[in-house]
Amino acid sequence: xxVINNLKATISGKNILKGIxxxxxxxEIHAIMGPNGSGKSTLAAVxxxxxxVEVTEGTVTYLGKDLLSMSPEERAKEGIFLGxxxxxxxxxxxxxxxxKTAVNEHRKHKGLDPLSASxxxxxxxxxxxxxxxxxxxxxxxxxxxxxxxxxxxxxxxxMAMLEPRLAILDETDSGLDIDALRIVANGVNKIKRPxxxxxxxxxxxxxxxxxxxxxxxxxxxxxxxxxxxxxLALELEEKGYDWIKKEVENSILA
Amino acid sequence: xxxKSETTEKYLKLYHDxxxxxxxxxxxxxxxxxxxxxxxxxxxxxPTKKDEAYKYTNLSLFFDxxxxxxxxxxxxxxxxxxxxxxxxxxxxxxxxxxxxxxxPTINEKLRQLPSGVWIGSLNAAAKKFxxxxxxxxxxxxxxxxxxxxxxxxxxxSDGIFVYVPEGVILSKPVQVVNLVQAEVDSFSQHxxxxxxxxxxxxxxxxxxxxxxxxxxxxxxxxxxxxGEDAHFDIIRVxxxxxxxxxxxxxxxxxxxxxxxSSNNMTLHGGLIRNSTYHYLGGEGAESHSFGLFLxxxxxxxxxxxxxxxxxxHCTSNQLFKGVLDDMSTGTFNGRIYVRPDAQGxxxxxxxxxILLTDDAKMDTKPQLxxxxxxxxxxxGATVGQLDGDALFYLQSRGINKREARLMLMFGFAxxxxxxxxxxPLRDRMDNLVMQRLRGELSRCASCMVKCG
Numbered sequence: 001x002x003v004i005n006n007l008k009a010t011i012s013g014k015n016i017l018k019g020i021x022x023x024x025x026x027x028e029i030h031a032i033m034g035p036n037g038s039g040k041s042t043l044a045a046v047x048x049x050x051x052x053v054e055v056t057e058g059t060v061t062y063l064g065k066d067l068l069s070m071s072p073e074e075r076a077k078e079g080i081f082l083g084x085x086x087x088x089x090x091x092x093x094x095x096x097x098x099x100k101t102a103v104n105e106h107r108k109h110k111g112l113d114p115l116s117a118s119x120x121x122x123x124x125x126x127x128x129x130x131x132x133x134x135x136x137x138x139x140x141x142x143x144x145x146x147x148x149x150x151x152x153x154x155x156x157x158x159m160a161m162l163e164p165r166l167a168i169l170d171e172t173d174s175g176l177d178i179d180a181l182r183i184v185a186n187g188v189n190k191i192k193r194p195x196x197x198x199x200x201x202x203x204x205x206x207x208x209x210x211x212x213x214x215x216x217x218x219x220x221x222x223x224x225x226x227x228x229x230x231x232l233a234l235e236l237e238e239k240g241y242d243w244i245k246k247e248v249e250n251s252i253l254a
Numbered sequence: 255x256x257x258k259s260e261t262t263e264k265y266l267k268l269y270h271d272x273x274x275x276x277x278x279x280x281x282x283x284x285x286x287x288x289x290x291x292x293x294x295x296x297x298x299x300x301p302t303k304k305d306e307a308y309k310y311t312n313l314s315l316f317f318d319x320x321x322x323x324x325x326x327x328x329x330x331x332x333x334x335x336x337x338x339x340x341x342x343x344x345x346x347x348x349x350x351x352x353x354x355x356x357x358p359t360i361n362e363k364l365r366q367l368p369s370g371v372w373i374g375s376l377n378a379a380a381k382k383f384x385x386x387x388x389x390x391x392x393x394x395x396x397x398x399x400x401x402x403x404x405x406x407x408x409x410x411s412d413g414i415f416v417y418v419p420e421g422v423i424l425s426k427p428v429q430v431v432n433l434v435q436a437e438v439d440s441f442s443q444h445x446x447x448x449x450x451x452x453x454x455x456x457x458x459x460x461x462x463x464x465x466x467x468x469x470x471x472x473x474x475x476x477x478x479x480x481g482e483d484a485h486f487d488i489i490r491v492x493x494x495x496x497x498x499x500x501x502x503x504x505x506x507x508x509x510x511x512x513x514x515s516s517n518n519m520t521l522h523g524g525l526i527r528n529s530t531y532h533y534l535g536g537e538g539a540e541s542h543s544f545g546l547f548l549x550x551x552x553x554x555x556x557x558x559x560x561x562x563x564x565x566x567h568c569t570s571n572q573l574f575k576g577v578l579d580d581m582s583t584g585t586f587n588g589r590i591y592v593r594p595d596a597q598g599x600x601x602x603x604x605x606x607x608i609l610l611t612d613d614a615k616m617d618t619k620p621q622l623x624x625x626x627x628x629x630x631x632x633x634g635a636t637v638g639q640l641d642g643d644a645l646f647y648l649q650s651r652g653i654n655k656r657e658a659r660l661m662l663m664f665g666f667a668x669x670x671x672x673x674x675x676x677x678p679l680r681d682r683m684d685n686l687v688m689q690r691l692r693g694e695l696s697r698c699a700s701c702m703v704k705c706g
Contacts, residue, residue, distance in 0.1 A: 009343040048650050076652035090473040092665030092672070101661065109652070141665070142647075158651060 001026050001197050002067075002166055007058035016042045018222035019058070024166070027194045031208055031233060032201045034219035035241045040201045041085060043219070044170040047199075048082035049075050062166070062235050066254040074101075077109040079165030079196075081158075083172045087151040095154075098142050099124065099161050106162060127160040131187040149180035156187035163191070168199045173207035185210030205237035218244055261317050262299035262401075268441075269295075269408060272324055279326070280411045281380030286447075287392050291407035298401030307399060310585040311527055311556045312627035316471045316499035322438035324670070325354045326411060347429035347459065348373065354434055355444025355474055356412050364415070371424040372415065376447050377416035377456050386417060390449055390467040394477040394505040395532065403503050406475040410445035413474070416458065420451040420481070427457040427487075427676055434472065434498060435465035446476040450486045452509075457487035459679060462523075473500045482509040482536065488516050489674060491683070494523040496551060501527045510536030510565075517674060517682060520547035521690055529558040534568040534596075545574040546670035548690050549582035549614075551687040556585040563596040563626075572603040575670050577663055577691070589621040596626045603633035608640060610665060663691050 008016040016039045025028055026084040034040055045053045047060065060067040067075065090098070103123070104114040115123065128138060133153050143151050152172050159167055170187070173181055188198065188211050200211055208216075208230065216233050218226040220241070225248050226232065229239035236244075269292055269672060277285050300317050343674040348367055350357065353390040357363060357375035364374035372379065380387045397403045414430055434442075450456050464470060480486045486506075494500060500523055506514050518528045532541040546620070561570045576584045586605045607616040618635040640662050648658035667687045674680040 050646060071655070072646060072649040073652050073658075076650055082650050083649075084647065085629045088641075088644050090644050090647070090662065090665055092668035093648075098648070098651070098661070101653050102648075103656065105652040105654070105657075162651065193696050 003061040031213035081164035081167040083155040083169040085171040148175040291404040295404040321441040325442035354442040372417040376415040377412040394507040413444035413446040418454040421453040439469040448478045452481040455485040480512045494519045496524040499525040508539040511538040515542035517544040527556040550579035563592040567598040569600040576607040581608045581613040586618040592624040594625040597628040605635040
């Protein structure tokens, strides 16, 4: 589904990603962990198409296509979804109007007619129930005045509405209490199918108690320094990141 | 020349040439203000950029022009106005159609609505209800600095009168459709008086349209009295062509525990200046001043707001927004004046503007003068581009960039529109603004003039 090959990227001239390679197959959940400043969010930004990150080397192939040549909206319509670490408040734009426009753009891309008003509201209702989001939130302006937890739940709701093939969740768990965390994780588990994939970027292991990854990568200083199964997350939880840092430094010295 | 500008001299002459004709038709009480007002006007003159309150607005473009007519209404003028129908079909209103600010003379000049409400011609009302007029006329339009208000008092002969007696709640709004039409370049001045007595509730919508492609200059004064515990809303929808200049001065006088709002929606016009004065003249009064404008080409839109907290425990709120395209320019000047006795004042002001091009320009100036101690006051002004993060957020959900920009601009504008309480009008404004942002014409379907 996604093949990242030797990806290097800079932000304002500073090297952030220093050669990342990664393969995600359909139905897989990959967790990307790592200390602060290791490049996790930059990787998510590159995949979603943010302009402030400049790709200097490497390729990203998504479903056989060159992802880096696509605009952010094309990527979204091809099935990529980014769950934001800091969702944006947009006063004056209603959730209903926002989602209706987005869903119908996706439908247009697939050659389908726009949903009727009643079918759209029905879909909203179903997905709201599915991800246990408060009904009232959907009647407000996009994220305006939402609490941190509500914003993250709203990301999961949007994901449910758009049914992506590849969802990248950028620290969706940060700032969540345990109940909100469970709702977010349950949302992901309900949306998961054999033909879609997730990249879950997280700082802590606790989200992975609820979303069980197939593969865990550790990102450090712009490189993936370790890849293993879900047990790696537990090890990190227990020992922290220092031993990884040491391993990396030792290997450089050696 | 006595140091007066050539422009001002022209209007002094205009007064002398027309004052007999104006006075002959006007109620004596209206005439009793003219001489003094004329005196004040001759001292102050037509405002120039040297006047602080007009620093960024060049009136000379319109005031230097020679208008072929000074508009004094005549029965024959009104036939076309009577044919005009507004197309907001699901809006249930008491309608008035005005021509160049004046009430038609072919039907009854004053109309009585249920519960003793009167709407119609100010001049006719001044003859029929002298005691009401004498209590309110000329009592609220105070200014020591703006000569245009005095010019209006000196020369205006008519306009709208609305009287809502004590305790009466008018569930339907009054809608005034003000058509500007003449076959020659024209200057007109009208004068409105709206009285909302104790515990009454009332809202008025004023729609300004131009119907012929001539150059127009309008200088209008509206005085509004909002009695104790009364509720009042005024919404202006300005949609005129680029050769039209509209100057409005609205004075809202509020008594104790009253709630009043003003909303200036400027969709189109050559040069627009809206001065809104809120006088909080009793404890617990609450005022809201809203404004939205969309400008392009060489348009200029100037909003001037003066909120006077004269009594304790009053609340005021200002929210003004502008979207400026091409080489259009805009000005916002918001003054909050808190007098020494006005303890417990809450006063808020927000002015946000989006510049869509490098050539568009916006000047914004908050002016806070606070002489009381126990005051909560906040103000903020921004001039900038669309938020890049918000744009990306929409795009990342599959919405193309052009549509995402439109959604953001619409959302920006909607924050002002959502304060309109009359639902069909709110929906209509949303629609008009969306059309305007898409570059389609925002004129109402039945309007005969292409505002382009």
